Amino acid sequence: MIGHRRPTVLLVDDERSTLEILSIVLKSQGFETTQELDAGRASRLIEQAAARDRPFDAVVTDVFFDGRDEGAAVLAACRDTSPRSIVILMTGQPAVDGAVAAMKMGARDYLQKPVDPNMLATVLHRALKEQQIHREDVSFKDLVNILSDMVAHTIERVDPYTAGHGERTRSYCRQIAEQLGIDRQTIERLELAAIAHDYGKIYLEDLNFLTKKGPLTAQEYRAVQRHPEVGANKLGSNAHLVEACTYIAEHHERWDGTGYPRRLKGSAVSPAGRILCLVEVFDSLTSRRSYKAPWDLEKTIDFFESQSGRAFEPETLDVFLRLLEKNGPEWLNAPKKDLENAGIYPEKG
Numbered sequence: 001m002i003g004h005r006r007p008t009v010l011l012v013d014d015e016r017s018t019l020e021i022l023s024i025v026l027k028s029q030g031f032e033t034t035q036e037l038d039a040g041r042a043s044r045l046i047e048q049a050a051a052r053d054r055p056f057d058a059v060v061t062d063v064f065f066d067g068r069d070e071g072a073a074v075l076a077a078c079r080d081t082s083p084r085s086i087v088i089l090m091t092g093q094p095a096v097d098g099a100v101a102a103m104k105m106g107a108r109d110y111l112q113k114p115v116d117p118n119m120l121a122t123v124l125h126r127a128l129k130e131q132q133i134h135r136e137d138v139s140f141k142d143l144v145n146i147l148s149d150m151v152a153h154t155i156e157r158v159d160p161y162t163a164g165h166g167e168r169t170r171s172y173c174r175q176i177a178e179q180l181g182i183d184r185q186t187i188e189r190l191e192l193a194a195i196a197h198d199y200g201k202i203y204l205e206d207l208n209f210l211t212k213k214g215p216l217t218a219q220e221y222r223a224v225q226r227h228p229e230v231g232a233n234k235l236g237s238n239a240h241l242v243e244a245c246t247y248i249a250e251h252h253e254r255w256d257g258t259g260y261p262r263r264l265k266g267s268a269v270s271p272a273g274r275i276l277c278l279v280e281v282f283d284s285l286t287s288r289r290s291y292k293a294p295w296d297l298e299k300t301i302d303f304f305e306s307q308s309g310r311a312f313e314p315e316t317l318d319v320f321l322r323l324l325e326k327n328g329p330e331w332l333n334a335p336k337k338d339l340e341n342a343g344i345y346p347e348k349g
């Protein structure tokens with residue numbers, strides 16, 4: 001429910017039977033639906049609803065109509081007249097290609113055809129919940145849940161090996177920040193940044209870089225290096241996330257100025273940003289990725305000790321190393337446990 005009304009959904013597909021089935025299930029799950037067989041007429045309905053100041057809460061559209069790619073026009077009508085409407089595409093393409101195409105076109109999500117109506121209802125409920133991020137009275141807990149959902153259904157879906165990375169980063173950041181005596185409000189903002197720090201990766205031109213086995217080319221690496229600022233720009237338009245986005249933008253900078261994208265040096269990076277930089281490296285090194293095995297504790301400690309005053313600020317690093325001494329085995333085992341919980345069983349090696 002949105003206030004006291006049922007969320008409105010425009011369903012667009014050139015097959016009447018598909019529209020009927022989706023509509024029956026969505027209505028039974030609390031949505032109000034409008035069905036449209038023709039993409040051109042759907043665009044006009046979207047414009048008219050916006051003109052009456054009652055835009056559809058969501059538009060679910062097929063991509064190909066009679067073999068013609070008209071879904072893009074429906075999406076464009078939404079972008080132009082009802083930017084807050086959630087657009088879900090129904091595509092026949094395989095999962096990752098579908099995700100790339102949908103996100104590039106500005107859709108919130110995509111579903112592979114034939115679409116399971118219950119899955120669509122779940123996706124819509126989740127997307128509507130994500131919209132609450134814009135509400136003035138949204139709580140810290142709501143923001144945590146919304147951002148976690150957004151990451152789980154974008155980055156973690158494209159690269160399943162990152163399952164739990166945001167949540168672990170959040171936990172370690174909070175523990176270091178508490179030890180450093182950082183105030184509660186800053187810690188909460190840091191936690192939000194930790195959850196969503198890699199969100200900008202979903203806007204890369206080619207998401208295949210994220211799961212590439214072996215090193216990236218120089219050109220691919222330059223593209224990947226844009227993700228801190230892209231993520232910060234995308235999320236930073238939200239008033240609740242402005243400070244968190246500063247830390248997101250900083251999360252690959254280094255104390256000695258060798259990081260990216262701005263090569264910020266020393267205290268030019270905020271104290272919270274410095275914590276996120278360090279923790280992000282730790283969790284990446286000790287997790288399996290498509291291109292590498294996880295590091296063991298000894299190698300990890302040697303590396304971080306060698307980086308005091310170089311990649312990482314000494315005081316933050318000291319606090320981190322003390323926590324690592326206490327929690328090392330548990331923290332190193334956490335990525336494997338999270339993969340298993342996500343139903344992924346990492347190969348040995």
Ligand SMILES: [Fe+2]
Nearest residue numbers: 197198251252
């Ligand atoms: Fe990153």
